[in-house]
Amino acid sequence: xxxxxxxxxxxxxxxxxxxxxxxxxxxxxxxxxxxxxxxxxxxxxxxxxxxxxxxxxxxxxxxxxxxxxxxxxxxxxxxxxxxxxxxxxxxxxxxxxxxxxxxxxxxxxxxxxxxxxxxxxxxxxxxxxxxxxxxxxxxxxxxxxxxxxxxxxxxxxxxxxxxxxxxxxxxxxxxxxxxxxxxxxxxxxxxxxxxx
Numbered sequence: 084x085x086x087x088x089x090x091x092x093x094x095x096x097x098x099x100x101x102x103x104x105x106x107x108x109x110x111x112x113x114x115x116x117x118x119x120x121x122x123x124x125x126x127x128x129x130x131x132x133x134x135x136x137x138x139x140x141x142x143x144x145x146x147x148x149x150x151x152x153x154x155x156x157x158x159x160x161x162x163x164x165x166x167x168x169x170x171x172x173x174x175x176x177x178x179x180x181x182x183x184x185x186x187x188x189x190x191x192x193x194x195x196x197x198x199x200x201x202x203x204x205x206x207x208x209x210x211x212x213x214x215x216x217x218x219x220x221x222x223x224x225x226x227x228x229x230x231x232x233x234x235x236x237x238x239x240x241x242x243x244x245x246x247x248x249x250x251x252x253x254x255x256x257x258x259x260x261x262x263x264x265x266x267x268x269x270x271x272x273x274x275x276x277x278x279x
Contacts, residue, residue, distance in 0.1 A: 120219075123212045123276065126173065127221030131272045134169050134177055138162060143231070151234035151243070152250040158235075159254040163188070174277050179225060181270025185251070185260035189270070198222050199271055208268070221274040227263045236263045 145157035163186075170177045180191040182199070191199065194215055202208055202224060210223040227233065233242035235251065239261055243251070251258050263269060 120212050123219050123221055124210055126276070127210055127212070127223060127272075127274045130169065130173050130175065130177065130221075130274050131223050134166055135272075137165055137169065141165065146231065146234070151247040155235055155247060155250045155254060159186075162186075173274075176273075176275040176277065178273040178275075179270060180273050181225075181260065183259040183262075183270070185255045185258050187257065191271075195222075195271065195273060202271075203268060215275070218278065219276045221272075221276070223272040223274075225269040225272060227265050227267045227269050230265060232269075233263065233265065236260055236269070238262055
C-alpha cells in the first residue's frame with residue numbers, strides 16, 4: 084500500500100510540475116480579464132480540457148494501482164485539490180456539478196439546474212455562457228465517455244462490483260452517482276470567472 088501511495092503521490096507531483104511548466108509557456112497575459120463570450124468559451128474549453136485530462140490521468144493511475152475502489156479513494160482525497168490547483172492558474176472557480184452527485188459539494192444550484200434542464204430538453208450539448216451575480220459562468224456537459232467510468236458510476240452489482248460499492252458508500256454515504264450507461268449525460272463543468 085505504501086508503494087501505491089508513493090506512486091500516486093509521485094505521479095501527481097510530476098503532472099502538476101509539467102502542467103505548471105506548460106502553463107507558463109501558454110498562459111495568456113490577461114487570463115483574469117475575460118469578458119467577451121467568445122473568449123470565455125475558448126478559456127472554458129481550455130480549462131475543462133486541462134482539468135479533465137489531469138483528473139482522468141490520475142484516476143487511471145489509481146485504478147491500475149489498486150482497482151476501482153482505489154480510484155474512489157483517490158477521488159475522495161485528491162479530486163478537489165487537483166481541480167483547485169488549476170483554478171488558481173486561470174483566476175476562476177472550477178466545479179463538476181450533477182443532480183446525481185457523489186460529493187455534496189457538487190450539488191447544483193437553482194441556476195445550474197436551469198442550465199442543465201435547457202441542455203437536456205433541447206438535446207444541444209454545447210458549452211454555454213451566462214452571467215450570474217455579476218460574473219461570467221461557462222457550462223459544458225459531462226458525459227459518461229468510456230466503459231472505465233462505469234466501474235464507479237455504472238449499475239451496482241453489474242459494472243460496480245461489491246467491494247467498490249462498499250468503498251463508495253463508506254466515502255460518500257449519500258451517493259447518487261451510479262446507474263449510468265456509457266454516453267449518458269453525467270452533469271456539467273461549471274467555470275466561474277472571478278475577474279480582478
